[in-house]
């Protein structure tokens with residue numbers, strides 16, 4: 001069997017962007033193996049409750065690969081499927097191929113300081129792809145829905161992180177602040193800039209998260225989130241190796257820092273040397289104007 | 295409470311990665327190895343939850359040198375260690391999870407703690423896989439944990455919110471940053487750790503079905519460019535973002 005199952009996440013009945021990326025990768029694998037793609041939608045979170053239904057679906061369909069997103073649900077579901085289907089799992093994949101019938105993948109390791117190429121040798125392989133890395137597919141696929149059973153652990157409640165707050169791991173633009181912001185009371189400058197872009201999330205360095213200025217969920221870096229947005233703006237962040245680990249795969253990096261020798265400027269495509277308290281409000285204003293024009 | 299903590303020996307996060315002679319692993323010359331930072335959260339959580347008469351056992355799959363990593367956890371306060379020996383830690387997370395599950399299954403643990411992720415292979419898998427192999431409930435990437443009798447409540451951060459999870463102990467938890475602040479081993483702890491027992495036995499690894507082909511360095515980012523100084527540089531920055539980088 002050379003068919004591939006795309007396991008895609010939905011929110012409020014709409015397929016998430018990561019789901020479209022999953023379909024694209026599933027099609028790529030199926031194309032190389034000479035099979036076709038079915039899609040299975042996940043409406044609820046709670047991997048423990050979904051695992052049984054997805055497993056049954058895979059067993060019934062006799063697939064060669066299962067593709068899902070390495071999202072917080074996917075990172076929890078993937079390992080469960082691997083055990084239940086006794087299949088190897090390729091986690092957080094950034095490139096995929098098929099070589100002599102075997103699935104090969106590239107994955108960042110050592111906090112993105114190296115890329116590993118890895119080959120799966122099994123009749124069924126599970127592939128969890130890094131969100132925001134593959135081009136989304138816009139075509140139609142045959143879908144059915146996974147059902148949530150009573151799992152051994154259950155989601156009691158989901159506390160929303162505020163209306164319209166974009167997650168730093170999902171946003172296409174991320175504006176991050178560091179210790180250079182001097183205190184939590186100044187982060188509205190970062191939030192305002194993010195808002196001016198319209199589709200940006202707020203991120204933070206570990207220093208400010210540890211100081212309690214910002215929530216853990218915003219931390220970017222080795223012990224925080226790994227992000228690959230189109231645009232990453234680092235404000236008052238020095239660019240420690242552990243921070244770079246989380247954002248070096250951004251398409252474009254902008255740094256604003258008053259220290260010309262800050263290591264962040266080594267990786268920033270565009271840097272401005274200067275005081276964030278002067279630059280950020282002006283930049284926010286200019287971005288607003290720019291967006292009003294278009 | 296009887297608690298097991300699975301820990302991994304990993305290169306220090308400051309390490310500058312160089313590819314080794316075999317082309318698939320890092321050149322370990324001069325590399326300092328540490329206890330995986332996320333496993334520190336797991337060890338700390340176990341120590342805080344160990345009650346009178348309880349025990350904290352640390353378990354690792356790794357080479358002889360991983361005994362040092364066990365010593366670090368013992369110096370933090372764990373009671374004893376188990377080294378499941380393998381010369382090479384496989385790239386296949388499921389193979390590692392099977393070795394851990396085989397060791398843990400008859401241990402009578404109330405809680406089995408893991409780090410969320412190992413900062414070398416980034417699999418984010420071994421804890422959840424081990425739980426599934428053991429048939430135990432699992433909450434992965436927990437930032438908050440409460441155990442009240444047999445009822446366990448844990449919070450995990452998901453895209454745009456926090457999931458509150460419930461299950462019963464015995465359970466597996468994989469620990470994320472935010473759960474606690476790991477202690478540093480004190481001199482007294484380091485001395486005490488020298489006398490604590492470490493049992494070594496061969497790792498009963500599962501089948502390894504993932505093989506490394508190459509390890510490469512990521513494409514270098516273009517050398518950074520400073521656009522200018524102060525607010526005067528803003529128009530040029532925006533022009534570059536629109537016309538050159540085309541991200542706006």
Ligand SMILES: Cc1cc2nc3c(=O)[nH]c(=O)nc-3n(C[C@H](O)[C@H](O)[C@H](O)COP(=O)(O)OP(=O)(O)OC[C@H]3O[C@@H](n4cnc5c(N)ncnc54)[C@H](O)[C@@H]3O)c2cc1C
Pocket residue numbers: 177178179180181204205206207208219220221222223224225235236237238239240241242243246256257258259262274275276277307331
């Ligand atoms: C195991 C481990 C894991 C880690 N994980 C992470 C992680 O996930 N994420 C992370 O970020 N860090 C992580 N770190 C910490 C990391 O090493 C750094 O300590 C941290 O990133 C520094 O944060 P920062 O850049 O905000 O602060 P600093 O290094 O203090 O930098 C502040 C910067 O602000 C600039 N500045 C000051 N005032 C202004 C101003 N008015 N205008 C403009 N610029 C100004 C300064 O020039 C300086 O460059 C980790 C460390 C370890 C050991």
Ligand SMILES: Nc1ncnc2c1ncn2[C@@H]1O[C@H](COP(=O)(O)O)[C@@H](O)[C@H]1O
Pocket residue numbers: 300301302330332333336353354355356383387390394407408409410411412413415416417418419420421
């Ligand atoms: N070789 C190992 N020995 C013991 N525990 C491990 C090993 N590898 C991973 N783990 C545990 O599983 C967690 C997740 O690792 P990983 O799935 O490799 O990212 C780690 O934080 C450890 O708690």
